[in-house]
Amino acid sequence: MKIAGHYRSIVLVYAATIALLLLAGAMSPGYLNGGHLGSVAILAAFVGIVALGQTFVIIGGGIDLSVPWVLNGTAIFVTLFARSHNGPLIWAVPLLLGTGALVGLVNGLGAALLGIPPIIMTLAMNVILGGIVLLLTGGAPTAPAPSVIRFAAVGRLDGFPVVLGMWAMLAAGATVLLSKTAFGRHLYALGTSVRVAEFSGLPTLRTTVLTYTISGLTAALVGMLLAGYSGQAYYGMGDPYLFTSIAAVAIGGVSITGGSGHYLGVVAGAFLLTILTSILATLNISSGTLKIVYGSAILAAVSLASGVPPGLRIGWRTWLRKSSFTGS
Amino acid sequence: MTLRSSASKLWIGLGRMDGEWRYMLADRVSFIVACVMLLFLLVTYRAIRKNVFSLEELNLDTAAAMTLLLAATGQTIVLLSGGIDLSVGGMISLGTALAATRFGDRPGTEAVWAILIVLIGLAAGIINGLIITFLRLQPFLVTLATWSILSGIALIVLPTDGGTLPAGWIAFGTASLVGLSSSVWLLLALLLFWGWFRKTRLAITIRATGSMENAVRLSGGSLILVKMATYGLSGIFASLAALYLSIQTGTGLPTAGNDYILPSVAAAVIGGVSLFGGRGGLVGTIIGVAILTIVGNLVFVLSVSSYWQPIVSGVILLLAVLATSLTEKSVRRGIV
Numbered sequence: 001m002k003i004a005g006h007y008r009s010i011v012l013v014y015a016a017t018i019a020l021l022l023l024a025g026a027m028s029p030g031y032l033n034g035g036h037l038g039s040v041a042i043l044a045a046f047v048g049i050v051a052l053g054q055t056f057v058i059i060g061g062g063i064d065l066s067v068p069w070v071l072n073g074t075a076i077f078v079t080l081f082a083r084s085h086n087g088p089l090i091w092a093v094p095l096l097l098g099t100g101a102l103v104g105l106v107n108g109l110g111a112a113l114l115g116i117p118p119i120i121m122t123l124a125m126n127v128i129l130g131g132i133v134l135l136l137t138g139g140a141p142t143a144p145a146p147s148v149i150r151f152a153a154v155g156r157l158d159g160f161p162v163v164l165g166m167w168a169m170l171a172a173g174a175t176v177l178l179s180k181t182a183f184g185r186h187l188y189a190l191g192t193s194v195r196v197a198e199f200s201g202l203p204t205l206r207t208t209v210l211t212y213t214i215s216g217l218t219a220a221l222v223g224m225l226l227a228g229y230s231g232q233a234y235y236g237m238g239d240p241y242l243f244t245s246i247a248a249v250a251i252g253g254v255s256i257t258g259g260s261g262h263y264l265g266v267v268a269g270a271f272l273l274t275i276l277t278s279i280l281a282t283l284n285i286s287s288g289t290l291k292i293v294y295g296s297a298i299l300a301a302v303s304l305a306s307g308v309p310p311g312l313r314i315g316w317r318t319w320l321r322k323s324s325f326t327g328s
Numbered sequence: 329m330t331l332r333s334s335a336s337k338l339w340i341g342l343g344r345m346d347g348e349w350r351y352m353l354a355d356r357v358s359f360i361v362a363c364v365m366l367l368f369l370l371v372t373y374r375a376i377r378k379n380v381f382s383l384e385e386l387n388l389d390t391a392a393a394m395t396l397l398l399a400a401t402g403q404t405i406v407l408l409s410g411g412i413d414l415s416v417g418g419m420i421s422l423g424t425a426l427a428a429t430r431f432g433d434r435p436g437t438e439a440v441w442a443i444l445i446v447l448i449g450l451a452a453g454i455i456n457g458l459i460i461t462f463l464r465l466q467p468f469l470v471t472l473a474t475w476s477i478l479s480g481i482a483l484i485v486l487p488t489d490g491g492t493l494p495a496g497w498i499a500f501g502t503a504s505l506v507g508l509s510s511s512v513w514l515l516l517a518l519l520l521f522w523g524w525f526r527k528t529r530l531a532i533t534i535r536a537t538g539s540m541e542n543a544v545r546l547s548g549g550s551l552i553l554v555k556m557a558t559y560g561l562s563g564i565f566a567s568l569a570a571l572y573l574s575i576q577t578g579t580g581l582p583t584a585g586n587d588y589i590l591p592s593v594a595a596a597v598i599g600g601v602s603l604f605g606g607r608g609g610l611v612g613t614i615i616g617v618a619i620l621t622i623v624g625n626l627v628f629v630l631s632v633s634s635y636w637q638p639i640v641s642g643v644i645l646l647l648a649v650l651a652t653s654l655t656e657k658s659v660r661r662g663i664v
Contacts, residue, residue: 063468115653116646117603119412119468120593124642127590131639138633243476256469286487291480298473303463 009253009261013268020272024279031282038161040278041271042154045167046229048270050222050241051248052174053104053215055266058249059178060208061191061258062111062118064215067245069129070100072238074223076133078149079142079233086148097220103129104216108209122212139235145227153228163225167267170218174263183207191258243294248273250301273297357655358648359600359608362615365644369622377629387509391501393621394511395420395573396591397614401518402565403592404613408531409558410538410605411467415456416566416592418478419449420585423570425482428491428580438497446567452478453563457556471559475589482582491580501575514572515614522610534558538605594645595620602652619644 025032050067057064074096081092103125110121155162178184186207190197197204222241227233246256252269254261273294280293374380399416406413423445430441452474459470503510525531533554537544545551566585573584597603598619599612620641627637 110646114650116649120597120603120649121646123590123593124645127638128642131635131637131642135633135635135639243472246472257466286484288480288483288487291476291483293480295473295476295478295480298476299459299470302465302469302473303459 010265010268013251013253013265013272017268017272017275020275020279024275027279028282034159038156038159038164040274041164042161042229043278044271044274045161045163046222046226047241047244047248047274048167048267049170049218049225050245051252051266051270052170052263053211053218054245054249055174055252055254055261055263056177056187056211056214057118058246058254058256059191059258059261060187060211061194062208062211063122063246064104064107064212064219065119065122065242066103066107066125066129067215067219068238068242069126069133070103070216070219070238071223071226071241072233072235073129073133074100074220075227075233075237076137076142076235078224079145079227080137082143082146082149084143084146086146089146089148093224096224097217100216100220100223101213102216104213104219105209107216108212111212112205112208134235142233144232145230149224149228150231151228153225171263171267178263183210187211188259191255191260193259240290240294243291243298244270244273247294247297247301250298256302269301356600358598358652359612359615361651362599362612362619362648365598366615366619366622369619369626373622373626373629376626383507387504387512389618389621389625390515391509391511391576392624393617394514395569395576396588396595396620397515397518397617398565398569398572399588399592400595400613400617401522401610402562402569404596404601404608404610405531405534405565406467406558406562407593407596407601407603408538408605408608409534409554410541411460411555411558412593412603413453413456413471413559413562413566414468414589415452415471415474415478416562416569417585417587417589418475418480418482419452419563419566420570420573420588421479421482421582422485422585423449423567424574424577424584425486425580425582427497427571427574428493429486431493431497435494435496438494442571445571446564449563449565449567449570450560451563453559453561453566454556456563457559458552460559461552461555479583479585482585486580486582489579489581489583493574493578493580498575498578518610519614526609530554530557535606538602538607540606590645591620591641594641594648597652598644598648600652603649 021032030036050071054064054067078089078092078096081095082088107118107122107125110116110125111118152162152166157165178187186197186202186204189200189202190204190207194204219238219241223238226237230237248269249261249266250256250269251272252261252263252266254266276293276297277290280289370380379385399420402416403413426441426445426448430444431438456467456471456474459465459474460467463470500510505513533544534557537551537554537558541551544554569588570585574580577584593603595616596608596613597616599608599614599616601608601612601616623640623644624637627634627640
């Protein structure tokens with residue numbers, strides 16, 4: 001139902017992604033072979049999975065800025081707990097996923113129950129988490145990631161990346177949640193208007209808290225995968241995912257004010273952003289330029305999504321005159 | 329009369345007060361709480377360390393707090409208009425990067441580039457304001473994007489920490505006049521600026537925009553000019569913060585700005601500036617900055633890990649926001 005409503009924007013994102021892919025293939029010949037596409041897809045999966053949680057939060061009318069340190073903390077602690085062995089993962093993985101979910105739960109309660117604006121709640125949570133992680137570890141370097149995690153992140157079965165399978169399952173789950181469940185319907189209603197949702201007797205508190213919990217969970221999951229991908233955890237590895245997760249959601253056609261959009265678009269958004277990044281990487285650009293690209297991508301996507309601005313529609317001169325400062 | 333009974337009488341009295349009085353008190357609640365908190369922190373600080381109430385300590389503390397205070401001044405203006413400016417982080421980073429790479433040895437180039445950096449801040453802020461009004465996007469989203477863009481430019485200008493600033497420029501940080509350091513004079517200048525600015529038509533319109541944006545639009549005010557001025561001022565103050573940070577550190581720090589985003593909002597909110605616009609002022613923000621600075625000092629004096637500082641500041645911020653949102657809720661419930 002909801003997919004049909006956003007059919008056009010989702011198709012557009014996929015078309016743009018394919019066009020960009022062909023452009024990349026034209027620019028560098030080896031780009032389109034299976035092995036290389038696989039490694040691009042792995043990177044897209046990391047962005048896409050973090051963006052999954054972010055999608056739920058944003059559709060519900062919130063935002064999760066605590067992603068960087070949930071991700072970073074999980075990456076650091078999974079390598080610290082495991083000390084390069086696979087055995088401790090049996091308890092470390094559930095424990096850390098649970099902690100990620102708990103952080104999300106606290107975010108959700110702060111936003112929905114206590115009425116703290118989501119930006120402030122999650123930004124403060126990010127800073128607090130950063131302090132706690134550094135306090136507990138003292139900034140010490142961590143051990144290399146255990147082999148199971150490394151396999152989950154970069155391993156391939158018959159050339160097919162394992163993490164892509166994981167992402168596909170999560171995407172299927174998200175689609176079912178959004179399109180087929182009461183939770184999904186409540187979420188769209190909540191994102192459209194909190195007040196109406198409340199007056200209609202929808203479980204707004206439960207719905208909001210659940211979205212942040214999902215976001216904490218996905219950020220924690222990607223934290224472990226990224227530790228496997230890089231072979232170790234380092235401080236600051238979560239920072240880019242704040243911008244990329246929001247950018248992927250915005251490019252994917254999800255309204256940043258909530259209430260509309262679908263995760264299927266965000267999947268394409270994650271691919272588009274990753275392909276764009278990898279094209280720029282072949283041009284040998286710096287991390288500074290990447291940041292500019294992320295920022296511009298967010299701006300471009302949200303302004304395209306918001307449609308023709310009123311200023312351009314009626315002619316900006318008329319508009320400026322109409323709203324000119326008349327004083328007293 | 330016991331304290332308890334008089335407190336309950338006050339509470340009942342509040343319930344019977346006219347709407348206007350209740351609003352005025354609700355306006356001040358978080359400010360008063362901040363003052364009490366500052367007093368408590370000062371007493372604690374005094375108990376642990378001698379010479380807290382000395383001129384020397386004042387000079388040192390204002391110098392330590394000035395970068396944050398400048399950034400928070402801009403943030404206060406934006407918060408009053410009902411927005412938020414996350415791009416101050418990017419602007420501070422860019423400002424120090426430019427200062428570290430462009431300031432030559434001759435005093436002339438310093439002055440030119442200092443002015444240029446302030447103008448870049450103004451331009452970045454005006455662009456923020458334009459995008460926000462022209463495309464009707466939320467301030468946090470636009471400034472999140474420009475934060476990323478500005479910090480990207482900062483990293484291109486100066487890829488890693490480094491560069492040295494001229495000695496003459498750094499000397500400003502230790503300069504003093506009649507026993508008061510340059511930072512104390514800057515604080516006085518800021519207070520003078522606020523005393524003038526808060527009564528200007530622009531400031532009143534900014535506050536009105538924060539209280540009720542539609543009312544400003546309908547009564548013929550130009551939102552686009554107001555927002556351009558609001559974010560432009562925030563950009564100016566962010567670049568001033570960058571210049572002060574470069575004086576203090578004597579080097580370029582292309583990622584340093586990120587550490588000032590949340591504290592700039594926190595200082596204002598702790599001091600009673602409403603996140604929903606329209607309420608608060610610079611005096612509250614100064615108290616908020618003082619609270620955060622003394623928390624930092626206490627962490628240092630107690631010689632516990634410096635990582636406690638963000639944790640404590642974050643928790644204080646959440647408590648302050650919580651207190652504000654609860655009082656605003658209860659006032660609204662009382663009126664309606």
